[in-house]
Amino acid sequence: MIFFAAMRHQMALMRASWQFLVLLGVLQPVVYLLIVLSSNPTAATVTAVMLMSFWGSTVWSGAGILRREKMEGTLAPTMLGVRDPRLVLLGKTTGASLLILVVISATVSLFLLLSGHAVVIAMPFWFAVGLALVAVTGTAAGFLLSCLFLLSRYGPQLSALAVAPVTLLSGLLIPVSVLPGWIQPLSWVINLRWVQEFLGGAARGAPDFTALGLGAVLTVVYFVLGAVAFERVAVLARKEGTLDLS
Amino acid sequence: MSIVVEGLSRSFGGVRALDDVSFEVASGEVVALLGVNGAGKTTLTKILSTLLLPGGGSARIMGHDVVGEAKACRSVTGVVFGGDGGLYGRLSGRDNLRFFAMLAGLGRRGLRARVDDALERVGLGAAADRAVQTYSKGMRQRLHLAVGFIASPQVLLLDEPTVGLDVIEAQRLRDTVRDLRTSGLTVLLTSHLLVDVEQLADRVLLLQDGRIAEDLPLASFTGLAGYAALVVVRGRGPHPVPRDATVAVDGDTWELSLRVRRWDASVFAELGQELAGYEVSDLSVREVRLEDAFTKLATA
Numbered sequence: 001m002i003f004f005a006a007m008r009h010q011m012a013l014m015r016a017s018w019q020f021l022v023l024l025g026v027l028q029p030v031v032y033l034l035i036v037l038s039s040n041p042t043a044a045t046v047t048a049v050m051l052m053s054f055w056g057s058t059v060w061s062g063a064g065i066l067r068r069e070k071m072e073g074t075l076a077p078t079m080l081g082v083r084d085p086r087l088v089l090l091g092k093t094t095g096a097s098l099l100i101l102v103v104i105s106a107t108v109s110l111f112l113l114l115s116g117h118a119v120v121i122a123m124p125f126w127f128a129v130g131l132a133l134v135a136v137t138g139t140a141a142g143f144l145l146s147c148l149f150l151l152s153r154y155g156p157q158l159s160a161l162a163v164a165p166v167t168l169l170s171g172l173l174i175p176v177s178v179l180p181g182w183i184q185p186l187s188w189v190i191n192l193r194w195v196q197e198f199l200g201g202a203a204r205g206a207p208d209f210t211a212l213g214l215g216a217v218l219t220v221v222y223f224v225l226g227a228v229a230f231e232r233v234a235v236l237a238r239k240e241g242t243l244d245l246s
Numbered sequence: 247m248s249i250v251v252e253g254l255s256r257s258f259g260g261v262r263a264l265d266d267v268s269f270e271v272a273s274g275e276v277v278a279l280l281g282v283n284g285a286g287k288t289t290l291t292k293i294l295s296t297l298l299l300p301g302g303g304s305a306r307i308m309g310h311d312v313v314g315e316a317k318a319c320r321s322v323t324g325v326v327f328g329g330d331g332g333l334y335g336r337l338s339g340r341d342n343l344r345f346f347a348m349l350a351g352l353g354r355r356g357l358r359a360r361v362d363d364a365l366e367r368v369g370l371g372a373a374a375d376r377a378v379q380t381y382s383k384g385m386r387q388r389l390h391l392a393v394g395f396i397a398s399p400q401v402l403l404l405d406e407p408t409v410g411l412d413v414i415e416a417q418r419l420r421d422t423v424r425d426l427r428t429s430g431l432t433v434l435l436t437s438h439l440l441v442d443v444e445q446l447a448d449r450v451l452l453l454q455d456g457r458i459a460e461d462l463p464l465a466s467f468t469g470l471a472g473y474a475a476l477v478v479v480r481g482r483g484p485h486p487v488p489r490d491a492t493v494a495v496d497g498d499t500w501e502l503s504l505r506v507r508r509w510d511a512s513v514f515a516e517l518g519q520e521l522a523g524y525e526v527s528d529l530s531v532r533e534v535r536l537e538d539a540f541t542k543l544a545t546a
Binding site: 073080 | 295296298317320321327336337345346349350351354
């Protein structure tokens, strides 16, 4: 129950900060779409636009949840609840991912409709499955990063640093195969890369189920690492007294 | 006993914030924790609220150890934070309270009525659907209090509940806390405003340099000031020199301050005799307050 309560709570918070939602969920994909519209957009480019927007939003919304809670003094009361705070954080990151994904999807669809560009999705069912996985991967990444960023006082700077490398390593801007050979293995541990490959395949009519599996496994790993990192954050905070009462 | 603290200690780097602190708080008792800044009050409150691990010793809330049974402690403890943080400013008071109530373990069943009741109790019923960022400081503090008691805790930790509030708001908050006492709630109160302590506390713990320096009922604590009342007499011309009095002379006028061990008709009569024949323009008497005892002890 607390998972869903936290999810709704986070969505309400984001709706109350609607300017932030418009910036990340509407303006960001529109800018990307305007760039790719100079050529005829394909399902692959539209997918990349959605995922780039989603990743950028995840870093600033889901991944920043704990840091914002700490800044606003709401982390301490959250930790003092009897509910498992990891479930609360998980609910919040899920809420953030779902809301932002819905807004981005709606923006992209509306934009393509209004601009008269038709994008054909060869296998809509698997594409939808891929999109669902996108929400889960975003939640996992947000969950993990939120905990990691809280361990460092340089969370905002790390957030900014996380956007571009992950975008590159996921193959959203350019194919991973054109990256330098020594850097390509890094992309293997980025779940977004595999989800992007699966979505692209589903759009072309050739879904890559290995990519789907790898994306799912990595997502589970992110959740586990996030839970471990959170426990570490909680223990450190109780040892050092870094969760202020006011 | 609701709270049992034994040999509690905690250091930050080389600084010992708490040193072998021991005390007990009985069920339904309101105990005030006093001390100058840095005396260890916040450290102790943080440990009891399970936000901070102690370095040594133990603390139990309703029989639950704050280290090993943190979750059980949280289920019986409400914590009221002072200050501006700790609330979601963009959400309404009702949404804030509902979320924190669920964190405190309340289920959805009956939650709405409980939230409404708590909001009414702290006088926020009419403002329940307004964003908290539009609330005054006093309203925020009342919402904090509602967050603290919504889950019907057995122990309430109040950390500077009236800090920054105007007189009316502070009194309103104290009245609400007084109401809560009737349900048998145990309260550990930390406040720099001694009027809070005077109006609410049964007992006072004085923390000095991380140690319990005094643990006394409120009346006895006030008695530590060493006098019952302060008599101030102002006059002109020659001045009397009673025993145990200090006299400040400014040109032709003088001010005599006399601390008396009791204040009754006989003392008044003695004073009248002492002042006979002198030109007295003003006389005022102030009964000793907690502040006098606290100042004396804290600066000793």
